[in-house]
Amino acid sequence: MTQFETVEHDVLVIGAGGAGLRAAIEASAQGVSVGLVCKSLLGKAHTVMAEGGMAAALANVDERDSWKTHFADTMRGGYYINNWRMAQLHAQQAPDRVRELEAWGAVFDRTQNGKIMQRNFGGHAHPRLAHVGDRTGLEMIRTLQDHGIHQGIDVHMECTVSSLIKDGPRAVGAFGYTRELGKFKLFKAKAIVMATGGIGRAYKITSNSWEYTGDGQALAYHAGADLIDMEFVQFHPTGMVWPPSVRGILVTEGVRGEGGILKNSSGKRFMFDDIPDNYRSSTADTPEEGWKYVAKTDANARRPPELLTRDHVARCILKEVKEGRGSPHGGAFLDIAWIKEKISKSEAHIKKKLPSMYHQFKELAGIDITKEPMEVGPTTHYVMGGIRVNGESQMSTVPGLFAAGECAAGLHGANRLGGNSLSDLIVFGKLAGEHAAKFAKENSSIHIDNELVDQACQEALAPLDSPAGSQANNAYEIQYELQDLMQDNVGIIRNEDDILKAVDGVEKLKKRATTVHAPGNRQYNPGWHTALDLKNLLLVSEAVARSAVVRKESRGAHTRDDFPEKDDNFSHVNTVLRKQDDGNMQVVQEEIPPIPDELQQIIEDNK
Amino acid sequence: MANVTFRIWRGDKESGEFQEYQTVVTEGMVVLDAVHQIQAESANDLAVRWNCKAGKCGSCSAEVNGMPKLMCMTRLSDLDLDRPVTIEPMRAFPLMKDLVTDVSHNYRAKQKIKPFKPRKPDNADGSWNMAQEDVERVQEFRKCIECYLCQDVCHVLRDHHKHDEFIGPRFFVYNAALEMHPLDEEDRVEDLKKSQGIGYCNITKCCTKVCPEHITITDNAIIPLKERVVDRYYDPVKMVLYKLMGPKKKKS
Ligand SMILES: Cc1cc2nc3c(=O)[nH]c(=O)nc-3n(C[C@H](O)[C@H](O)[C@H](O)COP(=O)(O)OP(=O)(O)OC[C@H]3O[C@@H](n4cnc5c(N)ncnc54)[C@H](O)[C@@H]3O)c2cc1C
Ligand code: SF4
Ligand code: SF4
Ligand code: FES
Numbered sequence: 001m002t003q004f005e006t007v008e009h010d011v012l013v014i015g016a017g018g019a020g021l022r023a024a025i026e027a028s029a030q031g032v033s034v035g036l037v038c039k040s041l042l043g044k045a046h047t048v049m050a051e052g053g054m055a056a057a058l059a060n061v062d063e064r065d066s067w068k069t070h071f072a073d074t075m076r077g078g079y080y081i082n083n084w085r086m087a088q089l090h091a092q093q094a095p096d097r098v099r100e101l102e103a104w105g106a107v108f109d110r111t112q113n114g115k116i117m118q119r120n121f122g123g124h125a126h127p128r129l130a131h132v133g134d135r136t137g138l139e140m141i142r143t144l145q146d147h148g149i150h151q152g153i154d155v156h157m158e159c160t161v162s163s164l165i166k167d168g169p170r171a172v173g174a175f176g177y178t179r180e181l182g183k184f185k186l187f188k189a190k191a192i193v194m195a196t197g198g199i200g201r202a203y204k205i206t207s208n209s210w211e212y213t214g215d216g217q218a219l220a221y222h223a224g225a226d227l228i229d230m231e232f233v234q235f236h237p238t239g240m241v242w243p244p245s246v247r248g249i250l251v252t253e254g255v256r257g258e259g260g261i262l263k264n265s266s267g268k269r270f271m272f273d274d275i276p277d278n279y280r281s282s283t284a285d286t287p288e289e290g291w292k293y294v295a296k297t298d299a300n301a302r303r304p305p306e307l308l309t310r311d312h313v314a315r316c317i318l319k320e321v322k323e324g325r326g327s328p329h330g331g332a333f334l335d336i337a338w339i340k341e342k343i344s345k346s347e348a349h350i351k352k353k354l355p356s357m358y359h360q361f362k363e364l365a366g367i368d369i370t371k372e373p374m375e376v377g378p379t380t381h382y383v384m385g386g387i388r389v390n391g392e393s394q395m396s397t398v399p400g401l402f403a404a405g406e407c408a409a410g411l412h413g414a415n416r417l418g419g420n421s422l423s424d425l426i427v428f429g430k431l432a433g434e435h436a437a438k439f440a441k442e443n444s445s446i447h448i449d450n451e452l453v454d455q456a457c458q459e460a461l462a463p464l465d466s467p468a469g470s471q472a473n474n475a476y477e478i479q480y481e482l483q484d485l486m487q488d489n490v491g492i493i494r495n496e497d498d499i500l501k502a503v504d505g506v507e508k509l510k511k512r513a514t515t516v517h518a519p520g521n522r523q524y525n526p527g528w529h530t531a532l533d534l535k536n537l538l539l540v541s542e543a544v545a546r547s548a549v550v551r552k553e554s555r556g557a558h559t560r561d562d563f564p565e566k567d568d569n570f571s572h573v574n575t576v577l578r579k580q581d582d583g584n585m586q587v588v589q590e591e592i593p594p595i596p597d598e599l600q601q602i603i604e605d606n607k
Numbered sequence: 608m609a610n611v612t613f614r615i616w617r618g619d620k621e622s623g624e625f626q627e628y629q630t631v632v633t634e635g636m637v638v639l640d641a642v643h644q645i646q647a648e649s650a651n652d653l654a655v656r657w658n659c660k661a662g663k664c665g666s667c668s669a670e671v672n673g674m675p676k677l678m679c680m681t682r683l684s685d686l687d688l689d690r691p692v693t694i695e696p697m698r699a700f701p702l703m704k705d706l707v708t709d710v711s712h713n714y715r716a717k718q719k720i721k722p723f724k725p726r727k728p729d730n731a732d733g734s735w736n737m738a739q740e741d742v743e744r745v746q747e748f749r750k751c752i753e754c755y756l757c758q759d760v761c762h763v764l765r766d767h768h769k770h771d772e773f774i775g776p777r778f779f780v781y782n783a784a785l786e787m788h789p790l791d792e793e794d795r796v797e798d799l800k801k802s803q804g805i806g807y808c809n810i811t812k813c814c815t816k817v818c819p820e821h822i823t824i825t826d827n828a829i830i831p832l833k834e835r836v837v838d839r840y841y842d843p844v845k846m847v848l849y850k851l852m853g854p855k856k857k858k859s
Contacts (some may be wrong), residue, residue: 041656042714044664045754101732105723105788107749114736132746138663139749149714150722180703209658243635249661355750360661363680364637476647514839520652523619524704527651 004175004184009035009154010440011433012174012189014161014216017045018137018422019405020195022097022142022429023436027193028151030437031231035187036148037156037176039211043145046197046209046406047425050137051252051356053119053129054422056094060115061296065126067091071599072606074420076278077123077309078384078413078557079566080603081229081574084595086411090420090427097426098130108141109133120257120294122307123417125606127296134254134261134354140422148568159185160162161215162532163456164192164223165448166400171223171401171448173454178276179529184460186453190440192459193432194220194387194396194403199233199540201533203380203491204483207239207250214540215535216407219538220387225396227577228409229385230540231547231558234416239379241331242411246364248379251334251357253418255374256306258353259294260336261287264325270332271305274316279308291342311415311557314378321377331377337370346370378492382421383540384412386559387545394432400439404432414556463518463531473515474508475531477551482509482534482541490545495562496552502545510538547575548585551575611688611815613641616695619704627691632683638694639667639678644708654705662819665754669706669852670695674755675817682714713755716774719802720782725790741789748784748828749835750820757814757824763807773804776814776824783828786835800836805829 010032013024024036038045059065070091075082096117102108108130109117119128132139149155158179165173165186174187187471196216200208221227238251256262264270275283282307285289290304307315317332327333336354340346347370351358354369361367361374386409387396394402412420463475482505489502513535518528553567554560573589580586595603611632614625628645639657646653658664660679667678672686672693672812724801729735757776763769782799785791799805808829813848815824822828 040658040666041710044658044666048664049659049661099732102735103725103733107745107788110737110739110742114738115734135663135750138752146722149718209660211658241764244633244642245636252779356663363662476651518651524654524707526646526654
């Protein structure tokens, strides 16, 4: 049997982004021993890249804001298939979680009277996003990291979990390898929190890093957990499109929140042309009204159409491009420089409010955003679907296995509002940590079957042991082919034929992946790591495609040109994926529990 | 489109050497793109750290043609591509493999620094009031992405290997962020002098020059901290006051 080291914790948290760190801090505060594992160095998780802000109804900028409005906005943004209990808890608890970050040292931008500043974002009725320029994610992760390192948490960084270990129905351990030396580690734990983030690497054009290979979703699925809503992948409307090597890198929605407008090749501000009915009453009629909203000079002004939800804005940009009105490199123009017509010292203002966007365009594209428009187009950004959890405890359908953050599902329904992810991380990270600690205290005895560990070792070693081959079983090659397949067939606009092509293509790639070969040894070997991540990436791609087939309607981020309308048959269902005994993926649609009257009333009141 | 030669350091703790690779460079590519292309084409096991590809995570630090850089923010069009482009790991830290170094020193250094300790909240909901002008100073320091390029160039670490006695410029920035935080009430001046070795810094400003976040490390962080140390330990009047009254937080 291959050697491995055994580590024991009461609670093991997998992932050290905002959700994982917050969960670990909370579990530790409950008096249990906590281990925290992450693929990268501590402080480098995806959360660090978040830009625009975190949504919380602090009502610092507009006192009309309240948890109820935030709840209603989240449900409307999610096209009402959200887990309403999560949407409620999120809206109610986000303000306290944000204030808690301040108590741990976060330094948010301030209002005139010294409170936490909040900015406008798509789909939020009021300025709601607490932020620090456009580097809010850095502020969040650094604050949690710097607080967390003094809470007695054992951090295992640059260690990748490759499988979960169960004892009967219950999750009791995780098996992984250290990136540096390729040594194996077995983590025994009474409760496990998944906080591994998203799946964006399944697509070619993406704002996501190499870490986003859907590990948490895939590992949980193989351990028997339900996945839901995987057809809902958010394509952010504004990614960089030029030069090619930076294609997909995010341009924060904060640019539009600060007044940025979208124009086509003839200079037309096209977003006024198509405003969805359910947002008509809350959208500005004229550019002038839109500016008043952004500049906060008129409390009754309604938001400009650039701040409609992401799914809609992405589709509008795509339409301009398809109809031949795109920018030179196949996008649209995003212009913030124009605000010089409205405010003096606009250049300094833009640099202050959007410093990292200024930097990013200057250094990577040679463009000065205070003077020229940016070229932008849709990029794969976020997955609304993921591990199904209990709305209160955050436990998955596998006892002892919890999930929080992007890898969990429910809060965002069919489409996430900007800023609702960072607040999701701290609200549900905390709840997951709390309930995992409780579970660990109540269910202490665990047993691990060595045979399962041996099996996990074999699986991890397979790519190194398999015979050297051709390009056909090179992990990078298969990954590129998968990314093209998903981009072309299960992208922003889908139809049955294309999706089935993807389902079929994934099956073929899965077969090829069984013989994938990684040259080199176990020491810091990205080829080996890519080969192992590939299995997860294939699984989540299959999950997206199979879910997309059965939702025969267009809703939120899921747009089908063969079913262009919303359909009531699907307005109360989640798409659920489950691993069957024969290893196949079962797809079923399940009714969402009815929403309580008082919550429905809040939605009506805010319509 | 051009075929460009890259000399990349390959090796581990025991031994290593530069190896040459060729790859096709297209418009807009950064150094990290070339490394990835080489990794996919001809060196699957070439070790390199990265995450964001947008200068936000501070993972991809290396020395490009001898200059400490973020590989994801260094455009190939800014380099002389007629000659081989040299890429090697940060030299101030022990090598793990290829371009990846053991940066655990930095995590240990941070652990030693006393954490944030806020004054009592100003408001009943547990919040505080702070003016934008008062937070801006600290926000500069909080931009740090922990790329450790400043640590890499600082001669106290790089040439004199004082890793055990000297926390390095990144952690003076960190100290400054805490010390100048409008809410913080902790006192870190003694630690700065005694266990963190601020005295070793002779203000060469090399750290400031390489910071990709343009933090004015020396002028805005290190010098004010040094002044606090001087005030406390070398100003005779303040020394007597300190002995009589104990640590007193100075907020400036
Ligand atoms: C460019 C960009 C900008 C964004 N801006 C905003 C914004 O302004 N507002 C907002 O609300 N949201 C924003 N988002 C979305 C938001 O940042 C993410 O959804 C969120 O940070 C995810 O956090 P997380 O804690 O779930 O996971 P992450 O922060 O991604 O952390 C995942 C962790 O899991 C670890 N991990 C993964 N797999 C394994 C494994 N197999 N073994 C061990 N560890 C593993 C990783 O190493 C990492 O530590 C943005 C996203 C991007 C990409
Ligand atoms: S100024 Fe001080 S800390 Fe910075 S590089 Fe020089 S000696 Fe090191
Ligand atoms: S201070 Fe600058 S150079 Fe040093 S670690 Fe931070 S960002 Fe990097
Ligand atoms: S990859 Fe994040 S800074 Fe370069």
